[in-house]
Amino acid sequence: MKVKNVELETKLAEKVSELDFSGVIHVENRTGMIHTSAHGFSNRAESIPNTTNTRFGIASGCKLFTAIAICQLVERGSISFHSKLSNLLDHSFPHFDEEVTVRHLLTHSSGIPDYFDEDVMDDFEELWVKNPMYHMRKLEDFLPLFQDQQMKFNPGEKFHYNNAGYILLGLIIEKVAGVPFTDFVEEDIFKPAQMKDSGYFALDCLPAKTALGYIDKEDGSWKTNNYSIPIKGGADGGAYVTAGDMAKLWQSLMNGKLVSKEMLATMTTPWIQTDNGYYGYGLWIEKSEGTIVKYHVMGYDPGVSFASGYYPESEMIVVIPSNKERGPHKLMYLIEKNI
Numbered sequence: 001m002k003v004k005n006v007e008l009e010t011k012l013a014e015k016v017s018e019l020d021f022s023g024v025i026h027v028e029n030r031t032g033m034i035h036t037s038a039h040g041f042s043n044r045a046e047s048i049p050n051t052t053n054t055r056f057g058i059a060s061g062c063k064l065f066t067a068i069a070i071c072q073l074v075e076r077g078s079i080s081f082h083s084k085l086s087n088l089l090d091h092s093f094p095h096f097d098e099e100v101t102v103r104h105l106l107t108h109s110s111g112i113p114d115y116f117d118e119d120v121m122d123d124f125e126e127l128w129v130k131n132p133m134y135h136m137r138k139l140e141d142f143l144p145l146f147q148d149q150q151m152k153f154n155p156g157e158k159f160h161y162n163n164a165g166y167i168l169l170g171l172i173i174e175k176v177a178g179v180p181f182t183d184f185v186e187e188d189i190f191k192p193a194q195m196k197d198s199g200y201f202a203l204d205c206l207p208a209k210t211a212l213g214y215i216d217k218e219d220g221s222w223k224t225n226n227y228s229i230p231i232k233g234g235a236d237g238g239a240y241v242t243a244g245d246m247a248k249l250w251q252s253l254m255n256g257k258l259v260s261k262e263m264l265a266t267m268t269t270p271w272i273q274t275d276n277g278y279y280g281y282g283l284w285i286e287k288s289e290g291t292i293v294k295y296h297v298m299g300y301d302p303g304v305s306f307a308s309g310y311y312p313e314s315e316m317i318v319v320i321p322s323n324k325e326r327g328p329h330k331l332m333y334l335i336e337k338n339i
Contacts, residue, residue: 023322059299067282170235213303225303
């Protein structure tokens with residue numbers, strides 16, 4: 001029987017209270033579960049509490065799914081990491097450099113324009129004034145937001161986080177696999193990983209046990225994020241998962257169930273330096289004294305925040321989804337310090 005880490009439990013409880021955290025905290029390692037707890041409400045108006053089985057939107061946390069899908073297609077011989085965007089898609093990109101490759105898109109180093117550039121825009125909601133979010137159901141729906149714009153820099157020149165690049169990767173998956181992007185992920189990633197409660201659900205058709213996202217205002221009032229994010233998620237973000245399912249994703253990926261061990265090594269290579277670490281394919285990488293200590297993903301949307309990591313030395317997995325805009329990262333750092 002596992003001995004409870006009383007000090008960790010106490011500190012987590014204090015931090016949850018301090019942050020007024022809403023979501024789930026899930027921590028496990030090779031010996032089993034270390035901690036699991038649910039906090040806050042999945043539906044505030046009805047006072048329905050979050051549970052450890054609640055589904056949460058994870059925003060950009062699911063760029064990892066897109067990267068895994070691309071790697072699966074590379075293993076099948078359908079495309080390569082050096083395949084050029086200009087040869088893969090028939091859509092018009094009049095100003096894009098013809099040398100942009102799949103690898104550039106995966107590592108946020110393509111230089112293509114983004115539909116939401118976090119260095120330029122503060123408020124994701126601004127996008128949906130001219131382009132109503134309820135029209136954003138398919139990957140093609142995002143193309144008019146960036147396809148006619150100019151390149152930002154030369155391919156491979158540097159890292160610059162880019163959502164549009166992952167929209168294009170999703171379109172490549174659809175073209176090559178011949179099925180809608182979300183169908184591919186649900187069939188070729190969620191099913192083999194046994195992520196039975198996860199999916200790309202539309203905001204106007206959410207299943208039971210799914211948390212609504214909440215935007216808290218300075219005056220203490222709040223609203224849901226129903227009109228603040230695209231109505232259905234896709235290749236750059238917006239899937240819904242349970243904390244347990246995300247842990248299964250990490251297990252399946254690291255155990256070679258989704259891609260081969262050789263491909264996993266490619267995915268988890270620090271391909272490019274970022275402001276505070278490195279980036280592989282669809283995941284962030286942290287090193288300490290030259291050794292990789294953490295692979296992780298994160299997500300932010302109006303009414304959504306998410307942090308999840310895999311720690312190779314201990315095989316610890318941390319999953320912290322939230323239906324509020326902040327909290328997971330502070331809890332993740334606390335866990336890292338106390339385990």
